[in-house]
Amino acid sequence: MASYRARLAKYVILQLVGAIAIIFWLTPLYAMLIDGFKTNFEATATSVFQPPVRPTLSAYIAVWNSMKWPLINSLIVTVPVTLLSGVLGAMGAYFFYVLGEKHPIVGNAGFSVISLATFLPVESVFLPLYRFEYTSHMVNSYWGLIFAYLLFYIPTAALLMSIFMPVVPRYLIEAARIDEADHWTIFWKVVFPIMVPGFLSTLIFVFVMSWNNFFLPLTLTTTPSMRMVPVEERYFTGGYGTLYNETYAAAVLASIVPLAVFIVLGRYFIRGLAALGGGAKGV
Amino acid sequence: MKKGHGEEAKAKTKEGKGIGKSYIQLGLMVLPTLFFSAFLIYIVAWNLWLSTLNWSLLHSKPSFVGFGTYAAVFNGLFFKVSIYHSMIFSIGLVAIGDAAGLLLAGLLYYLPNTQRAVYLSIFLYPIAISMATNGLIWDWLFNPELGFGWLTSHIGLPRLNPLATATSTTLSMFLVEFWAYTGLAVLFYLASFMSVDKSIVEAARIDGAGGSKILFRILVPNSMNGFIVATALLFLFSFRMFSLPFVIGGGPTNLDLMTLVEYVYYQFYTEFFSESAAASTIITAIAAAVIIPYAVYGIRKWVMRG
Amino acid sequence: MASVRTENLKKIFKKSKSEVHAVDGITLTIPDGQAFGVLGPSGHGKTTFLRLVAGLEVPTDGSIYFDDDLVSAPGRIVVEPEHRGIAMVFQLWALYPNMTVYDNIAFPLRNAGMPKGEVDKRVREIAEELGLTRVLDHYPREISGGQMQRTAIARALVKNPRVLLLDEPFSNLDAAMRDGARALVRRVQRERKLTTIIVSHDPADIFSIAEVAGVIINGKLVQVAPPTEIYDKPANETVAKLGGDINVIDVKVSDGIIYISNSVKLPSPIPKLEGKFRLGIRPEDLVLSDSADVPGMTLVGRFKVKVSSYVAGIFRTLVSPTDDDSIEIFANTNGYVEPGSEKNLLVRLPKVKVFGEKGESLTLARS
Numbered sequence: 021m022a023s024y025r026a027r028l029a030k031y032v033i034l035q036l037v038g039a040i041a042i043i044f045w046l047t048p049l050y051a052m053l054i055d056g057f058k059t060n061f062e063a064t065a066t067s068v069f070q071p072p073v074r075p076t077l078s079a080y081i082a083v084w085n086s087m088k089w090p091l092i093n094s095l096i097v098t099v100p101v102t103l104l105s106g107v108l109g110a111m112g113a114y115f116f117y118v119l120g121e122k123h124p125i126v127g128n129a130g131f132s133v134i135s136l137a138t139f140l141p142v143e144s145v146f147l148p149l150y151r152f153e154y155t156s157h158m159v160n161s162y163w164g165l166i167f168a169y170l171l172f173y174i175p176t177a178a179l180l181m182s183i184f185m186p187v188v189p190r191y192l193i194e195a196a197r198i199d200e201a202d203h204w205t206i207f208w209k210v211v212f213p214i215m216v217p218g219f220l221s222t223l224i225f226v227f228v229m230s231w232n233n234f235f236l237p238l239t240l241t242t243t244p245s246m247r248m249v250p251v252e253e254r255y256f257t258g259g260y261g262t263l264y265n266e267t268y269a270a271a272v273l274a275s276i277v278p279l280a281v282f283i284v285l286g287r288y289f290i291r292g293l294a295a296l297g298g299g300a301k302g303v
Numbered sequence: 304m305k306k307g308h309g310e311e312a313k314a315k316t317k318e319g320k321g322i323g324k325s326y327i328q329l330g331l332m333v334l335p336t337l338f339f340s341a342f343l344i345y346i347v348a349w350n351l352w353l354s355t356l357n358w359s360l361l362h363s364k365p366s367f368v369g370f371g372t373y374a375a376v377f378n379g380l381f382f383k384v385s386i387y388h389s390m391i392f393s394i395g396l397v398a399i400g401d402a403a404g405l406l407l408a409g410l411l412y413y414l415p416n417t418q419r420a421v422y423l424s425i426f427l428y429p430i431a432i433s434m435a436t437n438g439l440i441w442d443w444l445f446n447p448e449l450g451f452g453w454l455t456s457h458i459g460l461p462r463l464n465p466l467a468t469a470t471s472t473t474l475s476m477f478l479v480e481f482w483a484y485t486g487l488a489v490l491f492y493l494a495s496f497m498s499v500d501k502s503i504v505e506a507a508r509i510d511g512a513g514g515s516k517i518l519f520r521i522l523v524p525n526s527m528n529g530f531i532v533a534t535a536l537l538f539l540f541s542f543r544m545f546s547l548p549f550v551i552g553g554g555p556t557n558l559d560l561m562t563l564v565e566y567v568y569y570q571f572y573t574e575f576f577s578e579s580a581a582a583s584t585i586i587t588a589i590a591a592a593v594i595i596p597y598a599v600y601g602i603r604k605w606v607m608r609g
Numbered sequence: 610m611a612s613v614r615t616e617n618l619k620k621i622f623k624k625s626k627s628e629v630h631a632v633d634g635i636t637l638t639i640p641d642g643q644a645f646g647v648l649g650p651s652g653h654g655k656t657t658f659l660r661l662v663a664g665l666e667v668p669t670d671g672s673i674y675f676d677d678d679l680v681s682a683p684g685r686i687v688v689e690p691e692h693r694g695i696a697m698v699f700q701l702w703a704l705y706p707n708m709t710v711y712d713n714i715a716f717p718l719r720n721a722g723m724p725k726g727e728v729d730k731r732v733r734e735i736a737e738e739l740g741l742t743r744v745l746d747h748y749p750r751e752i753s754g755g756q757m758q759r760t761a762i763a764r765a766l767v768k769n770p771r772v773l774l775l776d777e778p779f780s781n782l783d784a785a786m787r788d789g790a791r792a793l794v795r796r797v798q799r800e801r802k803l804t805t806i807i808v809s810h811d812p813a814d815i816f817s818i819a820e821v822a823g824v825i826i827n828g829k830l831v832q833v834a835p836p837t838e839i840y841d842k843p844a845n846e847t848v849a850k851l852g853g854d855i856n857v858i859d860v861k862v863s864d865g866i867i868y869i870s871n872s873v874k875l876p877s878p879i880p881k882l883e884g885k886f887r888l889g890i891r892p893e894d895l896v897l898s899d900s901a902d903v904p905g906m907t908l909v910g911r912f913k914v915k916v917s918s919y920v921a922g923i924f925r926t927l928v929s930p931t932d933d934d935s936i937e938i939f940a941n942t943n944g945y946v947e948p949g950s951e952k953n954l955l956v957r958l959p960k961v962k963v964f965g966e967k968g969e970s971l972t973l974a975r976s
Contacts, residue, residue, distance in 0.1 A: 116333075140347075143586070235568075256439060506697065509697050511691045
């Protein structure tokens, strides 16, 4: 048994390390939240760490005009993408699960393909994608964006749902087949109701990831009116004489949606992440 | 008897129709996933094809050059710099993020449930924010007058300017990356620790083992899967870093920060399309090298169990 | 070695809206060197009690003393489990999967900072005693269930603990292995005079190892006595059922006679008893015979055989009184008895137990 002094020292050090970690991780959030409320003067005079003396919404009002349309654009694109990916991906996962038992090659190949599609950097294939959309006149349109997003996020959703699938025991599906249910019925009446938590996790994960996607909107939109939130964000760098109160106000507006989702439904988001890594067991 | 026979036959045809219809449905259900996945593969292949051409600003009517473009790319300064950066960021994050994630997960393991959930959220929230926004936030934090520099000068240390030199910029970027993605490692190690049978940990306590002994002798050795997953995902997330250096560097042409992915974009931007495609293919190959073992591991671990 | 004493020990678990009184005021003293068995239905608090003694749970109220040292107090652990000098064998043995059998056994010694030579000596000694020398280099996943269990016991004994705690240690063994395992634990305990607490829902474990047993029902200590007394003189109906198989039927008592049915009766062991009660009699205290005269047994009445079968090594026959088909009693018999035949049922009168309306034993109260 270690001496009392040694144990106390160890305890104190651990608390200290924990505190430093927490402060480190929360500092950017802190800055982001308080600095959006500063006046222009304060943004030039005070550091990002000092709270505003006279909180004001002037920065938010100033950036609202530029952020308004991107926010709407982002919603128009991410919501359908999320829902479509979730449902279509779930159906794909069901396919692999059902067929994978008797034809393991199908199951394995499917799983490999959707894994690849999930983790492949978007940037590594965008050139042909851009060419395709360019020649099909899909660039700079909602359809073009949605199509490109679906390209990556349907497989992602399929992967996540595949990982959550084993929650439904195979014998349940077999019993339904014996009861002469067709696959469509089995999927919607037997499988899907059991998978609701996994489905929610998938939806939330896809939503956050697609909302934050920077590269696709960067390359596939050319006019300011079609810009989405992450791209619009980059115009708030300090290089153009922007003041940091506007930067942070814009940052808050950009992140408020995914952060709100994370705070309220964070449990599901974390489960989605955990599924990617460790199977469907909750943390 | 005649009636029975008729009914039986009727039932058979219904069943036959039912099964056929059912398989058609199954096919329809998987169609979107297959279509989009196939399209993606088609694009990857197309990309590979493009990389074998010499299509660029200088050659608007491209012709096949095999490895010619690759050779040009490998010799280019920009490529060397960007692959160097990508490797530092990825491998560096894997090494340091893994270690930090493990230690932090060890700390969180001993906390009660509610506290643990809160701290985990604190480590994970950066993933919910787009990397571009993260870049902006940290850009200002790195400001010598109004950010960290202000803090250090006020407590008597020299005014810190993280973006002053190439080296310090690289380190600063690494810090942001560390802040953004270590939460992943914490999550996976924690999940792994918690899947270790509680009675084994209790037995170790009764056998006189303290917190750190339990962590390193019991929890970590039984967390191989946590290690594999954390490493794979840390690498994949950091390898595709684009928006972060883009925003902090002020655009894709900042040589101090250029990553491989930025290089792809840069070449595209400057209309050296084949070069861009070549770099993309290299990225795809590296990513695939990491993803495929992950997929194999995942298949064995999760899907087969079902 | 140490004695273990608890005073009004309580543990309350709060589940969303309700409270579960897992351990509800247990006061108990286990003297130094005694083998103490804790018997009770699953989920009634036995394991919680053991975990409280180990220091793995915090008491909601009450205290625990090892010898005269306070180790647990209301709401806090005074002495951590790792400092109590205890050893515990878990239900699933809790062996470290990433270590060999040798390292598993050596683990507690190394944690205590013992020199390497001494560690080796002790590990090999105990491995020899428990027959594990051949598997010292193997991993838990490579050895049999019995070997895993002995490894768990070796790990517990190697550090010469003050108190040994066993939580359902045999439930994961094949039935055939359990007797050998019980004999092993008993020998080890008696040789070392080690204060031992063994928790089980299987009375056979308690009978073979414990010198004194405590029955915990609904978190309360209902009876503390040597195992044979618990078997023969159970404090109430639940304890009687825990001790082993028993027939319990509703009867009417009047004028010193217990009536099972109109024609089936036996003399009441308790005088001046009137009214409705429950009769308890174990199958081994019943005999089915064609004769009405068996030494040491009292004739009860005429019964019809319903079914006769072979269960866990003995023949068990289900019978009903000829005049009341709804009452069913099972008796141990020497062999198969033809269903439908009629036999005399005789009972060993001194072993009859009578329970009151709340299940309390009236025959115990008398003796």
